[in-house]
Amino acid sequence: MTNPIQTEILHRVAEVFDKQIPFHNLLGLDIKRYDIDGVEVTINMKAELIGNIHQQILHGGVTATVLDVVGGLTAFSGIVASRDNWSIEELQNRIQTLGTIDLRIDYLRPGRGNIFTGSGTVIRAGNRVSVCRMELHNEHGDHIAFGTGTYMVG
Amino acid sequence: MTNPIQTEILHRVAEVFDKQIPFHNLLGLDIKRYDIDGVEVTINMKAELIGNIHQQILHGGVTATVLDVVGGLTAFSGIVASRDNWSIEELQNRIQTLGTIDLRIDYLRPGRGNIFTGSGTVIRAGNRVSVCRMELHNEHGDHIAFGTGTYMVG
Amino acid sequence: MTNPIQTEILHRVAEVFDKQIPFHNLLGLDIKRYDIDGVEVTINMKAELIGNIHQQILHGGVTATVLDVVGGLTAFSGIVASRDNWSIEELQNRIQTLGTIDLRIDYLRPGRGNIFTGSGTVIRAGNRVSVCRMELHNEHGDHIAFGTGTYMVG
Amino acid sequence: MTNPIQTEILHRVAEVFDKQIPFHNLLGLDIKRYDIDGVEVTINMKAELIGNIHQQILHGGVTATVLDVVGGLTAFSGIVASRDNWSIEELQNRIQTLGTIDLRIDYLRPGRGNIFTGSGTVIRAGNRVSVCRMELHNEHGDHIAFGTGTYMVG
Numbered sequence: 001m002t003n004p005i006q007t008e009i010l011h012r013v014a015e016v017f018d019k020q021i022p023f024h025n026l027l028g029l030d031i032k033r034y035d036i037d038g039v040e041v042t043i044n045m046k047a048e049l050i051g052n053i054h055q056q057i058l059h060g061g062v063t064a065t066v067l068d069v070v071g072g073l074t075a076f077s078g079i080v081a082s083r084d085n086w087s088i089e090e091l092q093n094r095i096q097t098l099g100t101i102d103l104r105i106d107y108l109r110p111g112r113g114n115i116f117t118g119s120g121t122v123i124r125a126g127n128r129v130s131v132c133r134m135e136l137h138n139e140h141g142d143h144i145a146f147g148t149g150t151y152m153v154g
Numbered sequence: 155m156t157n158p159i160q161t162e163i164l165h166r167v168a169e170v171f172d173k174q175i176p177f178h179n180l181l182g183l184d185i186k187r188y189d190i191d192g193v194e195v196t197i198n199m200k201a202e203l204i205g206n207i208h209q210q211i212l213h214g215g216v217t218a219t220v221l222d223v224v225g226g227l228t229a230f231s232g233i234v235a236s237r238d239n240w241s242i243e244e245l246q247n248r249i250q251t252l253g254t255i256d257l258r259i260d261y262l263r264p265g266r267g268n269i270f271t272g273s274g275t276v277i278r279a280g281n282r283v284s285v286c287r288m289e290l291h292n293e294h295g296d297h298i299a300f301g302t303g304t305y306m307v308g
Numbered sequence: 309m310t311n312p313i314q315t316e317i318l319h320r321v322a323e324v325f326d327k328q329i330p331f332h333n334l335l336g337l338d339i340k341r342y343d344i345d346g347v348e349v350t351i352n353m354k355a356e357l358i359g360n361i362h363q364q365i366l367h368g369g370v371t372a373t374v375l376d377v378v379g380g381l382t383a384f385s386g387i388v389a390s391r392d393n394w395s396i397e398e399l400q401n402r403i404q405t406l407g408t409i410d411l412r413i414d415y416l417r418p419g420r421g422n423i424f425t426g427s428g429t430v431i432r433a434g435n436r437v438s439v440c441r442m443e444l445h446n447e448h449g450d451h452i453a454f455g456t457g458t459y460m461v462g
Numbered sequence: 463m464t465n466p467i468q469t470e471i472l473h474r475v476a477e478v479f480d481k482q483i484p485f486h487n488l489l490g491l492d493i494k495r496y497d498i499d500g501v502e503v504t505i506n507m508k509a510e511l512i513g514n515i516h517q518q519i520l521h522g523g524v525t526a527t528v529l530d531v532v533g534g535l536t537a538f539s540g541i542v543a544s545r546d547n548w549s550i551e552e553l554q555n556r557i558q559t560l561g562t563i564d565l566r567i568d569y570l571r572p573g574r575g576n577i578f579t580g581s582g583t584v585i586r587a588g589n590r591v592s593v594c595r596m597e598l599h600n601e602h603g604d605h606i607a608f609g610t611g612t613y614m615v616g
């Protein structure tokens with residue numbers, strides 16, 4: 001179902017987002033899985049990510065960061081999946097224009113836990129603009145937050 | 155116009171948000187001003203905050219973080235301003251229940267600059283829920299992002 | 309699972325929303341089902357609801373209206389379901405304070421079809437504020453729009 | 463500052479939105495002014511627009527409709543203003559692809575009043591996607607609602 005160029009670009013993008021984005025490194029954000037079906041991004045709780053010292057919970061900005069990264073990667077995998085005759089160059093151009101237009105976060109529960117996992121789906125797939133919905137759960141499956149984001153993809 | 159209890163609580167909250175929130179320290183977020191009229195939060199560009207290595211711009215998650223902090227502090231100063239007979243205890247209870255319900259970020263321009271400043275205003279003041287609008291500018295006055303947030307304040 | 313008071317209040321509210329709200333009558337909005345598990349609201353396409361004469365599609369304001377009504381009713385059924393010892397008077401007070409704080413609509417596809425159905429779920433249940441997600445489909449199951457709304461419920 | 467083609471297209475679009483959109487006629491929506499600087503849309507209170515019979519206030523769906531129309535027209539006038547060498551045909555193509563991607567409404571006050579006026583500004587101007595902020599006031603200048611919308615403009 002996935003051709004070598006699709007596999008290759010997703011692999012490269014996962015590498016960059018996992019290891020070469022300074023802010024992802026600062027937070028400790030991991031791209032656990034990234035393929036044509038979507039992305040799984042995790043972050044481990046650590047003292048520096050706390051936003052409320054009494055409750056020892058994740059800062060809302062960390063939640064927003066993870067969900068935004070998930071949304072962008074989800075939108076891009078939708079673009080990759082939308083055609084099977086992309087060239088690597090075309091897809092590299094696309095990833096460079098990828099950007100968040102707007103983002104809504106719904107905070108559902110305090111961010112308690114040790115490992116937080118974000119995932120997402122494309123709800124509107126376009127050649128220029130895609131809209132995604134994202135979710136963040138902790139390791140117990142508690143639903144911490146929802147996101148909805150509109151992304152420029154071309 | 156501001157009574158000593160109002161001044162005192164805003165001073166205490168500014169201290170906590172400026173120095174004692176681990177994630178604010180990790181990012182280098184500064185509470186420059188916090189009074190009954192609102193808040194000014196700044197962040198200096200540094201390598202760790204970069205989200206796009208080619209363009210050397212602020213990660214969208216940093217923008218979301220600053221705007222969320224601005225929104226929460228703006229909502230709380232609105233609560234402090236809403237009565238002149240608060241006790242310190244009442245306001246301390248209020249700050250502990252302060253939380254973001256939902257947040258929308260509109261990314262207007264790439265986050266280029268050296269110093270980013272966030273500010274906000276209350277657009278719906280309630281005893282339980284407040285809605286704020288926030289803005290982020292760089293040191294040239296370029297408008298980087300808008301935020302709209304709904305906050306639990308009681 | 310549902311006690312007589314819960315059944316009674318949901319029945320009364322459905323009657324009011326189905327027959328006594330002038331704007332619902334103007335649009336032809338029907339409350340098809342309303343119970344403790346949620347609500348189903350439908351609207352039949354008619355010439356007056358068209359927003360684009362070339363494409364003969366539903367006006368985005370109709371979509372927003374249906375999703376807002378669905379969200380409010382979903383939030384209220386969540387309140388009704390949250391306790392089994394409500395009095396009718398308490399719930400009547402609650403329905404009178406029900407109000408939309410903010411609403412996001414994601415328009416996914418042009419509003420083509422003959423019958424549009426809206427449904428929703430509570431994603432954050434609170435005693436004061438609830439957050440719901442809503443969906444609008446046409447009679448072919450095409451997904452027309454998503455909504456996310458924050459409601460004052462107490 | 464405005465050339466004849468810009469003036470002509472805005473005049474034509476205002477005519478269509480004022481008189482030929484069935485849902486605008488059903489509600490009684492008026493395009494009071496539409497030029498290169500923006501739009502003013504008004505709606506007079508009438509019994510059919512009521513959403514709460516006890517409070518006799520505007521239905522939230524009417525508010526959403528007016529703000530969405532204002533946002534779309536604001537985004538389009540931004541496109542018209544962005545170049546001074548448009549042909550009529552190019553702009554007619556643009557108006558046909560105009561569509562709302564997502565919309566946030568912040569309800570600030572109950573919709574009390576006799577005449578409601580909506581206006582807006584472009585906050586992100588793009589060749590493909592524009593983001594606008596909109597406001598609704600009553601005849602006393604009370605601020606009823608804010609809107610934020612992302613529009614496909616090309």
